[in-house]
Amino acid sequence: MARPTVGAFYNPHLGKALAEATGIDHLAMADPPRADDPWWPRIKERYTLLLHDYLGQLSEPLDERSIQRARSLAALYETPWVAEHFQCLHTEDGRYNINYVFPPLYTEEFLERFVRNASALKARLDQPLVMENIPGFFDVNASQMPEPAWLRRFFEATETGFLLDLPHVWLEAHYRRMKPESWLAEFPLERVVEIHVAGVEEDEDLRGPWISPAEPSDEMLGFAAHAVTRCPGVKAVTFDAFSPGLTADVLCRSVDRIRAAL
Amino acid sequence: VSDRAVQDEVIRALADAPYRASNEWRSRGLAERERLERFARFLARHFYYERVVHFFKYSRALARVTGRRPEAALRPPGFDALFPTMVLGSRATAVAIAQLVTEYVRDGATEQVPYLDDLLRYEKAMMVVEAGPRTWRDSVNGDKGVVRGAWDLPVTVEGTVLLDLAYDLPAVLPKLLQPWTEVPEAPARSARLLVARSAHGRVAVARSSGAVEQVLELADGRRTIEDLAAQTGMAPGQLEDTLRGLVEVGAVRFSTGS
Numbered sequence: 001m002a003r004p005t006v007g008a009f010y011n012p013h014l015g016k017a018l019a020e021a022t023g024i025d026h027l028a029m030a031d032p033p034r035a036d037d038p039w040w041p042r043i044k045e046r047y048t049l050l051l052h053d054y055l056g057q058l059s060e061p062l063d064e065r066s067i068q069r070a071r072s073l074a075a076l077y078e079t080p081w082v083a084e085h086f087q088c089l090h091t092e093d094g095r096y097n098i099n100y101v102f103p104p105l106y107t108e109e110f111l112e113r114f115v116r117n118a119s120a121l122k123a124r125l126d127q128p129l130v131m132e133n134i135p136g137f138f139d140v141n142a143s144q145m146p147e148p149a150w151l152r153r154f155f156e157a158t159e160t161g162f163l164l165d166l167p168h169v170w171l172e173a174h175y176r177r178m179k180p181e182s183w184l185a186e187f188p189l190e191r192v193v194e195i196h197v198a199g200v201e202e203d204e205d206l207r208g209p210w211i212s213p214a215e216p217s218d219e220m221l222g223f224a225a226h227a228v229t230r231c232p233g234v235k236a237v238t239f240d241a242f243s244p245g246l247t248a249d250v251l252c253r254s255v256d257r258i259r260a261a262l
Numbered sequence: 263v264s265d266r267a268v269q270d271e272v273i274r275a276l277a278d279a280p281y282r283a284s285n286e287w288r289s290r291g292l293a294e295r296e297r298l299e300r301f302a303r304f305l306a307r308h309f310y311y312e313r314v315v316h317f318f319k320y321s322r323a324l325a326r327v328t329g330r331r332p333e334a335a336l337r338p339p340g341f342d343a344l345f346p347t348m349v350l351g352s353r354a355t356a357v358a359i360a361q362l363v364t365e366y367v368r369d370g371a372t373e374q375v376p377y378l379d380d381l382l383r384y385e386k387a388m389m390v391v392e393a394g395p396r397t398w399r400d401s402v403n404g405d406k407g408v409v410r411g412a413w414d415l416p417v418t419v420e421g422t423v424l425l426d427l428a429y430d431l432p433a434v435l436p437k438l439l440q441p442w443t444e445v446p447e448a449p450a451r452s453a454r455l456l457v458a459r460s461a462h463g464r465v466a467v468a469r470s471s472g473a474v475e476q477v478l479e480l481a482d483g484r485r486t487i488e489d490l491a492a493q494t495g496m497a498p499g500q501l502e503d504t505l506r507g508l509v510e511v512g513a514v515r516f517s518t519g520s
Contacts, residue, residue, distance in 0.1 A: 056399070059266065063400040091270040095395045096277040097351050099309045105272075109265035137304075138297035142268045205304035244315065 004195070004234045005048070006259045008251050009242040015039030017248035019046070024255050028052040029077055030242050049077035050194070050236065051127075058117040059088040059104055067124050074127055080235075081128045081193060083163050084121070086114065086151070103134040106143040106150040115157045122160060130161035130193050135168040137175065137206065147172075148186035161193035165240065166227055167200055167211050170220065174209060180223050184230070192231035196240035197224045197258055213243035215254045221261035228262055237262065268292070276302045277350040309350045310359045311336055317360075317389040320381055321367050323438045327445055328370030328378070332385075335366035353421065356393035360386040377429035377448040384431055387423050387457045388465055394421055397461040414516040416490065416505060417483035422513045423457045424470055424478070431455075432469065460512035468511055473504050481508075483517045 007026035010018065012034060018027065019042040026048040033040040055070045056062040062070070074082050088104040090097035104110040122129040133151060155162055164187065173183035199214030216224070216239070228234055239254045272292060275282045282302060288295070311333055315322065318332035325331045335341070340362045348355045364382045371378050429448040432455070437446035454470040456478075468474075476494045485493070491501050508514035 059269070060399060065400050088269050089273065090398055091273050092266060093270075093395070094398050096270070096274045097396075098273060098276050098305050099312065099350070100305055102273070102276070105265050105269050107265045110269070113266070137301045138293050140268075140272055141292050142265065203304060205307055206300050210304070 002235075004228065004262070005236045006238075006255055006262070007047070007050075007236060008239040008255050009052075010043065010049070011242050011246055011251065012037060013244055014246065014248050014251060015043065017252070019043050021248075021252055023252070023259065026050055026236055026238070028083075028238050028240075029073070029079075030054075032073060032076070044077075049079055050081065050083065050238070051077050051079040052083040055082075055084050055121070057088050057090065058084060058086075058121065059110065059113050060092065061117045062121055067121065070121070070125065074125065079127055081130050081161060082125050083130050083132055083194070084118075085132045086134050086154075101134045103136050103147070105140055106145050106147050108144060111150055111153055111157075114154055118154070118158050118160060122158065128161055128193070129158075130163040131155075132163035132165050132196070133168050133187070134165075135171045135211075137171075146186065148188070152188040155188050155191045160191075161233075162188060162191035163194045163196065164189070164192045164227065164231065164234075165196040166224055167196070167198045167216075167220065167240070170223060171200065171209060171211070181226060184223075184227060189227075189230045190232060192234050194236045194238060195224065195227055195231065195234055196238050197221070197254075198240040199254075211240075213241035213246045213250075215250055216258065221257060224258060225261045276305055279346050279348045283346070303345060306345060306348050306350060307336055307341065310341075313356075313389055313392070314359070314363055317392070318363055318367070318385045320435055320438045321363075321378075321385060324375055324378070324381075324445070325370075327372055327374050328367060330367045330370035332363045332367055335363040340366075351393055351395075353390060353393040356390045360389045374445045376450075377431065377434070380427045380429045380431055380448075384425060384427065384455070387425050388467070391421055391423055391457045391459050392463065392465045394459070396463040415483050415486060416477070416481040416514050417517050418478045418481045419458060419513055419515055421459065422478065424475065425455045425457060427453045427455065429453070432467075456511065456513060458508075458511045458513035461515070464512070466511035468507070473500065474508065474513075477501070477504050477508060478513060481514055 005025035007024050010027045010029050015037055016039055019039040028050040030052050051074050053073055056066045070082060085101055086103055087101045089100060089102045118129060169184050170180045173180040197216050197220060199212050199216050200209040201212035201214050203210040237258055239258055271290065275287050275298060281287055314333045314336060321332050344358050364386050367382060430451050430453045431448055434446050434448035456468045456470045456474060459465050473496060477490060480490055480493055491498060505514060
C-alpha cells in the first residue's frame with residue numbers, strides 16, 4: 001500500500017503561511033479563493049487541490065447550475081476527486097435550514113434517493129465522486145438500518161469512493177458508549193479514498209465533545225493510525241479544520257503530527 | 263408520510279423552537295427530547311455566529327477601538343433569552359439577533375468612529391435582508407431572470423430595504439478590512455443604499471437613485487412595464503436598464519399575471 005499524502009484545508013486567512021509551508025502535500029478546498037487573494041496563484045501551483053465544497057444535498061437531484069459549478073471548481077482545482085456529504089439539512093420547500101451538516105434518515109427511501117442523485121452527479125463529473133459520513137448527535141426513531149449498513153449499500157450501488165471522517169466516527173462511538181475501533185470496523189473501509197482527522201473539544205451547548213478547529217489529540221492520532229491500516233485504498237489524510245480562528249501554527253503542527261503518527 | 267417528510271419534521275424541530283415545544287412535535291416521539299434540545303441550541307449558536315461574523319465584519323474590524331467583538335453578544339443572558347422563540351433563518355429572529363449585537367457593539371461607541379451608528383444600521387440591514395426562505399434548487403425550466411413577456415409584471419421583492427445614511431459608508435468599508443493604524447474616516451455626506459437579496463440568498467448592496475426608488479415604489483405586481491414607463495416618465499431604455507439592475511441584485515422579480 002502506498003503511503004497516503006498528508007494535507008490540510010485551504011484557509012484564506014492563512015494564505016501566506018500555506019504558500020510558504022513545507023510538509024503539506026495537498027489542500028482541500030471548502031470555499032473558492034477570493035479573486036484578490038494574492039497567495040492563490042502560488043498555492044494553486046504548488047499543491048494538489050481537493051474539491052470539498054458544498055455542492056448541494058443529494059436527497060434531491062442537483063440542478064444544472066450546481067452541476068456546472070461543481071464542474072467548474074473541479075476544473076479550476078484540477079482535483080483528483082470531488083467530495084460531497086451524506087447530508088440533508090434543509091427542508092424540501094426551502095423554508096427551514098439548519099446550516100450545518102446533518103445526516104439523512106437511514107431508510108430505504110433515502111438510500112434510493114441518494115443512490116439515484118449521486119449516480120446522476122457522478123455521471124456529470126470528469127473525476128470520481130467521494131462521499132463523506134456525517135455524525136448524528138441523536139438517533140431518529142424512523143431510521144430502518146444502522147448507518148454503516150446504509151453506507152455499505154450506497155457504495156455498492158454507486159461505486160463511489162468513501163471519504164471517512166474519523167472524528168465523526170469517534171463522536172458517534174463516544175455518544176453510543178462504544179470503543180471507536182469497534183464502531184469503525186462496521187464501516188465499509190475498503191471503499192475509503194480519503195480520511196479526515198481533526199480535534200474535538202467540549203461544547204457547552206452539547207455538554208459533550210464535538211468537532212473543533214483544534215489540534216487532534218494523541219488518542220485521535222492513534223485512532224487515525226489504526227484507521228489507515230484498515231483502509232487499503234486510502235490516498236490522502238487531511239487535517240479537517242477551516243475557521244477564521246485557526247492559526248498557522250496549529251495547522252502546520254497538526255499536519256506534522258498526523259504525518260508522524262501514520 | 264414519506265421519509266423525506268419525516269426528515270423535514272426533524273429539520274423543522276431543530277430550526278423552529280416554538281414547533282419544537284409544541285404537542286404536535288412532541289407527540290411524534292421521533293427523537294429523545296433532551297438530546298434534540300441540546301443539538302438545537304448548538305445549531306442556533308452556530309447559525310448566528312456565522313452570520314454575525316460575516317455581516318458584522320466591519321464592526322469586528324473596529325473591535326480594537328470599540329473593545330466589542332460582535333460575536334461576543336451571542337452569550338447569556340441575551341442569546342439564551344431569545345432561544346425559546348428562535349426560528350433559524352426567519353426574519354424575526356434575524357432582527358432580534360442583529361438588535362442584540364447592535365446594542366452590544368454600540369456600548370463601545372467612541373469618538374474615533376463617528377459613523378458607528380450608520381455602520382451598525384448597515385450591518386443589521388444586511389443580516390435582516392438575508393433572512394427568509396430561499397430557493398435551493400432552480401426549477402426545471404430555469405430562472406426567468408429578466409426574460410419576460412407582456413404578461414409579466416414587475417414586483418418589488420419583500421424585504422428589500424432602502425437605507426439612508428449620514429456618512430458615505432461605501433467609501434470606507436473596504437479600508438476597514440485592510441491593515442490600518444488610524445481608524446479610516448468616512449466622508450460626512452449622505453448616502454442612500456439599496457439592500458436586496460436574490461432568491462438563492464445572495465445579499466447585494468447598490469447605491470440608490472431617484473429612478474430606482476420610483477420603480478421600487480411602483481412595482482407592485484399589478485402595474486405593467488408600460489404603466490411604469492408612463493408613471494415614471496422614463497425612456498424605455500432607461501427603464502429597461504433600471505429593471506435589469508434591480509432584478510440582478512434581487513430587488514425586483516417578475517410575476518406572471520393571470
